[in-house]
Amino acid sequence: MSEKKQPLLVVAGPTASGKTALGIALAKEYGGEIISADSMQIYKGLDIATAKPTAEETEGIPHHLISEIDMGVSFSVADYVKLAKEKISDIAHRGKLPILVGGTGLYINSLIDNVNFDTAETDGSVRRRLEQEAGALGNEAMHERLRSVDPETADAVPSQNIVRIIRALEVYELTGMTFGDYKRMNMGKNSPYRVCMIGLNFRDRSRLYDRIDRRVTLMAENGMVEECRAVYENEKLGTVCQAIGYKELIPYFRGEDTLESCLDKIRQSSRRYAKRQLTWFRRDERINWLYLDEIYNFNEFIEICNKITTKNPDFGRDFLILHSAFLILNLINMFAKKEILCYNDN
RNA sequence: GGAAGAGUUCCCGAGUGGCCAAAGGGGGCAGACUGUAAAUCUGUUGCUUCGGCUUCGGUGGUUCGAAUCCACCCUCUUCCA
Numbered sequence: 430m431s432e433k434k435q436p437l438l439v440v441a442g443p444t445a446s447g448k449t450a451l452g453i454a455l456a457k458e459y460g461g462e463i464i465s466a467d468s469m470q471i472y473k474g475l476d477i478a479t480a481k482p483t484a485e486e487t488e489g490i491p492h493h494l495i496s497e498i499d500m501g502v503s504f505s506v507a508d509y510v511k512l513a514k515e516k517i518s519d520i521a522h523r524g525k526l527p528i529l530v531g532g533t534g535l536y537i538n539s540l541i542d543n544v545n546f547d548t549a550e551t552d553g554s555v556r557r558r559l560e561q562e563a564g565a566l567g568n569e570a571m572h573e574r575l576r577s578v579d580p581e582t583a584d585a586v587p588s589q590n591i592v593r594i595i596r597a598l599e600v601y602e603l604t605g606m607t608f609g610d611y612k613r614m615n616m617g618k619n620s621p622y623r624v625c626m627i628g629l630n631f632r633d634r635s636r637l638y639d640r641i642d643r644r645v646t647l648m649a650e651n652g653m654v655e656e657c658r659a660v661y662e663n664e665k666l667g668t669v670c671q672a673i674g675y676k677e678l679i680p681y682f683r684g685e686d687t688l689e690s691c692l693d694k695i696r697q698s699s700r701r702y703a704k705r706q707l708t709w710f711r712r713d714e715r716i717n718w719l720y721l722d723e724i725y726n727f728n729e730f731i732e733i734c735n736k737i738t739t740k741n742p743d744f745g746r747d748f749l750i751l752h753s754a755f756l757i758l759n760l761i762n763m764f765a766k767k768e769i770l771c772y773n774d775n
Numbered sequence: 776g777g778a779a780g781a782g783u784u785c786c787c788g789a790g791u792g793g794c795c796a797a798a799g800g801g802g803g804c805a806g807a808c809u810g811u812a813a814a815u816c817u818g819u820u821g822c823u824u825c826g827g828c829u830u831c832g833g834u835g836g837u838u839c840g841a842a843u844c845c846a847c848c849c850u851c852u853u854c855c856a
Binding site for chain 1: 803804808811813
């Protein structure tokens with residue numbers, strides 16, 4: 430059973446931790462191709478604000494699921510999983526190693542844990558109606574309604590979290606199941622992948638935050654503001670309107686706030702986002718964390734790599750040996766170049 | 776030099792004698808999350824051996840009791856010279 434599963438390398442971590450660079454390095458080493466797991470990079474446009482890798486940065490490595498969706502379209506996890514599965518099998522059929530790289534934890538987990546979204550197939554009309562009702566009746570009333578059909582979920586979701594409440598009600602209307610039953614039925618069965626997960630992080634959180642702050646400054650210098658302004662003036666947006674960088678700049682475009690103040694808001698939002706990402710990823714015990722601010726010596730490298738490889742026997746012996754060697758070389762390199770991972774800086 | 780005002784817990788800011796370790800917001804930290812997820816939401820945020828202990832610019836008073844009243848001092852802001 431397990432020998433038929435498709436190997437999938439996953440690089441996860443908070444924003445600005447260097448996922449893109451590590452992904453590319455791994456792809457070069459193994460003849461891999463990158464599949465982005467990023468809810469914003471998948472949209473066309475906002476290239477700078479969403480920190481898409483530039484043409485030079487990709488070093489010729491094919492990147493998938495970046496700039497694929499028009500900005501006016503609403504896109505969801507369900508759509509993502511569908512597309513990503515296709516890409517992965519396509520890459521695998523060409524004899525390449527698929528490497529999933531991204532910071533959208535929900536997308537990554539839904540994909541690798543094989544969450545089934547077909548049970549509650551929807552065109553969005555139920556959802557829209559429930560949202561309207563919530564607007565008219567208030568959160569409390571919706572929470573009570575949920576309690577009457579699905580007390581388990583009502584207990585688990587605070588009445589303030591209207592997004593969750595509406596989804597649970599939507600699932601109930603669509604399937605007749607409580608949200609708990611729905612999840613138990615559709616989650617984590619028979620994943621077609623054997624994953625090796627690598628997580629990037631810093632032991633000292635302020636190091637991460639510094640990188641985020643610096644990166645925002647660099648983005649602004651590289652044209653993020655102009656890029657966002659053009660979108661603000663010309664585009665109808667779907668899910669992308671939530672992109673950090675874009676939404677914080679709107680008060681500036683309206684003349685209601687200064688540029689510097691808005692840039693600070695972007696830094697702030699990014700830091701808080703990074704923290705939420707960490708909260709999501711930290712609970713996944715499959716992730717092998719690499720702390721970029723730790724001074725590793727050679728023996729420690731061997732140890733870390735052994736740990737990773739023994740935890741992922743499915744990946745095969747040759748792969749593992751290569752993998753270990755690679756990680757050692759690459760990490761040493763990263764440190765030698767002093768955090769080359771930070772958005773082209775210096 | 777004269778007049779008025781202000782100094783509160785990481786920040787902003789409420790509090791004008793007890794119900795104040797001190798509202799509220801921000802930030803930080805921790806968590807939840809499975810069709811909007813760069814979203815949405817929750818908890819927590821002086822120390823503690825949980826009995827207490829030390830906080831509201833400083834010092835000294837008044838009072839049973841002060842962040843709140845009085846005196847002086849320090850710092851800052853605005854206004855008049």
